[in-house]
Amino acid sequence: MRSSLPQTKASIALLGLGLLIEVSCGPQPKSTSEAKIFGGRPVLSGNRLDAIALTDEEGIFCSGTAVSPTLVLTAAHCAVDLTAEDVRVYVGAGETGGMQVGQYAVEKVAVNPLYDENDQDKGSDSAYLLLKNPIDLPPESFTTILTDPAEAKELLRGGSDTYLVGFGWNKKDVIGVKYEAKGVVRKLFETEVSLGGKGRDACQGDSGGPAYGLLKSGEWRVYGITSRGSDCGQGGIWGLMSANICWALKDSGALDVKIPAAYCAGENQATKKKR
Numbered sequence: 001m002r003s004s005l006p007q008t009k010a011s012i013a014l015l016g017l018g019l020l021i022e023v024s025c026g027p028q029p030k031s032t033s034e035a036k037i038f039g040g041r042p043v044l045s046g047n048r049l050d051a052i053a054l055t056d057e058e059g060i061f062c063s064g065t066a067v068s069p070t071l072v073l074t075a076a077h078c079a080v081d082l083t084a085e086d087v088r089v090y091v092g093a094g095e096t097g098g099m100q101v102g103q104y105a106v107e108k109v110a111v112n113p114l115y116d117e118n119d120q121d122k123g124s125d126s127a128y129l130l131l132k133n134p135i136d137l138p139p140e141s142f143t144t145i146l147t148d149p150a151e152a153k154e155l156l157r158g159g160s161d162t163y164l165v166g167f168g169w170n171k172k173d174v175i176g177v178k179y180e181a182k183g184v185v186r187k188l189f190e191t192e193v194s195l196g197g198k199g200r201d202a203c204q205g206d207s208g209g210p211a212y213g214l215l216k217s218g219e220w221r222v223y224g225i226t227s228r229g230s231d232c233g234q235g236g237i238w239g240l241m242s243a244n245i246c247w248a249l250k251d252s253g254a255l256d257v258k259i260p261a262a263y264c265a266g267e268n269q270a271t272k273k274k275r
Contacts, residue, residue: 068254073127080117
């Protein structure tokens with residue numbers, strides 16, 4: 001079991017997934033720190049274009065998801081004490097070594113106000129980056145966020161396939177290349193979901209990166225934000241985008257995210273479960 005690490009800028013890249021427990025609506029899993037796409041392979045050319053990396057002067061330190069041309073979701077623990085001047089967003093397949101510098105400057109960085117960096121098990125491990133200029137990708141590159149209850153029931157049931165993506169360390173001890181691992185959904189919590197295991201997982205540098213699901217219709221949905229876990233390969237916890245997107249939209253003022261217009265009007269949360 002890895003021990004907890006201080007959440008300084010130098011160690012942000014090492015923060016990630018958490019210890020799993022087999023309950024769905026009780027206390028959240030106890031966590032250590034650290035997050036890599038473990039047991040996967042490089043993403044095929046032209047795929048997962050909305051999976052991005054966060055970079056500073058030393059290269060990649062976390063991953064994230066461009067949910068629109070101007071709005072990026074990532075983990076709160078990647079963004080604590082981070083300013084817009086500290087970070088850039090990298091879009092591309094990546095390079096071995098992770099020394100690339102992002103092409104996109106950031107206008108604003110904000111951490112979910114419900115996030116407690118001293119108790120990650122409270123959840124809400126989400127943050128957003130608002131970009132100065134829109135990402136130059138085709139509109140179809142931005143995967144629709146999972147908000148529909150019927151689709152959530154299909155994709156988030158135990159045993160369903162999940163696709164975990166990030167730029168972190170892989171089994172060959174290489175960082176900086178966009179990797180993908182196919183794992184399984186384990187347990188759904190109120191605002192989080194446990195994914196992976198059996199050698200398919202996330203690890204260092206993948207914090208904040210996405211989890212995707214493929215509907216029977218053939219359409220893709222994105223729903224996860226890599227949060228925390230134990231040893232790489234054992235699985236961990238991803239925050240649900242559906243539980244965090246409304247805060248991000250209201251706070252950022254972004255208007256170009258693909259979710260139903262009425263989704264954030266009330267208490268409609270696609271994955272919310274009764275206690």
